[in-house]
Amino acid sequence: MSAAPAAHPQPEPFVDDGLRAALAPTARPPRASALSACLTFGWRGMLKIKHVPEQLLDVTLTPVLFLLMFTYLFGGALAGSTTQYLQYLLPGMLVQSVLFTAVYSGVTLNTDVTKGVVDRFRSLPVWKPAPLVGAVLGDSVRYALGATVVVALGLLMGFRPQAGVVGVIAAMALVVVFASGLAWVFTTVGMILRSPSAVMNSGFMALFPLIFLSNIFVDPATLPGWLEAFVGVNPISHLVTAVRGLMAGTVTAGQIGLVLASTAVLTAVFAPLTVRLYRGKG
Numbered sequence: 001m002s003a004a005p006a007a008h009p010q011p012e013p014f015v016d017d018g019l020r021a022a023l024a025p026t027a028r029p030p031r032a033s034a035l036s037a038c039l040t041f042g043w044r045g046m047l048k049i050k051h052v053p054e055q056l057l058d059v060t061l062t063p064v065l066f067l068l069m070f071t072y073l074f075g076g077a078l079a080g081s082t083t084q085y086l087q088y089l090l091p092g093m094l095v096q097s098v099l100f101t102a103v104y105s106g107v108t109l110n111t112d113v114t115k116g117v118v119d120r121f122r123s124l125p126v127w128k129p130a131p132l133v134g135a136v137l138g139d140s141v142r143y144a145l146g147a148t149v150v151v152a153l154g155l156l157m158g159f160r161p162q163a164g165v166v167g168v169i170a171a172m173a174l175v176v177v178f179a180s181g182l183a184w185v186f187t188t189v190g191m192i193l194r195s196p197s198a199v200m201n202s203g204f205m206a207l208f209p210l211i212f213l214s215n216i217f218v219d220p221a222t223l224p225g226w227l228e229a230f231v232g233v234n235p236i237s238h239l240v241t242a243v244r245g246l247m248a249g250t251v252t253a254g255q256i257g258l259v260l261a262s263t264a265v266l267t268a269v270f271a272p273l274t275v276r277l278y279r280g281k282g
Contacts, residue, residue, distance in 0.1 A: 034127040037130035089217065094150045111196045171242075
């Protein structure tokens with residue numbers, strides 16, 4: 001009877017020390033707070049700018065073109081000199097440039113929805129509105145960049161704010177705050193419409209009348225009575241008036257309060273609506 005073949009010992013599988021440590025039972029990490037989750041999603045928005053810098057063209061190039069064209073084409077006809085018109089125009093162009101940028105908050109959100117990214121966000125163990133709040137916070141950096149471009153170009157062209165650096169910074173901050181409130185309007189639109197291009201087109205179509213039927217370009221006193229009345233109640237006109245006052249050192253508490261109240265109303269109405277649509281998406 002032949003002897004049974006000797007059994008060879010099976011080699012022990014190699015396990016990396018790092019993998020062993022990762023698989024070892026440990027305490028579950030704490031759940032991210034609402035603030036840290038919002039900041040993380042805000043950082044995600046800034047990283048998208050880093051990896052796709054072409055999206056900054058609308059933030060940097062478009063304000064430059066608008067400011068140059070309106071100053072040198074219409075300044076002499078409207079104010080007698082381009083330098084004098086620049087003093088009137090630049091605060092309004094600052095508002096226009098930043099508010100147009102707010103449309104992209106809705107475009108970006110709609111892109112995430114159509115690509116399925118939002119479905120992954122909703123499965124994460126974080127505060128549910130964190131992706132929305134973080135995106136708006138991240139976009140505020142884009143607003144600040146656009147405002148800086150307009151002010152820097154204006155200074156090179158000869159704009160001289162009477163309130164100095166403090167007034168300019170305060171004016172920029174006020175515009176960014178209002179734009180963040182307005183962004184919730186476009187995020188709501190972004191949750192309703194079906195494509196990013198539709199969000200962009202509808203956003204610009206809604207903003208154009210409000211922008212041009214305001215006190216950005218001309219003194220409302222030169223307009224027909226019915227149009228002057230509309231300009232007087234236009235929230236963008238209130239923002240421009242406050243920004244001009246901050247840069248000139250003549251702003252009143254009532255002017256700033258009116259802008260902040262408008263921002264609060266926009267946020268109170270459209271932020272919960274966006275969150276509701278976001279939770280029901282699927």
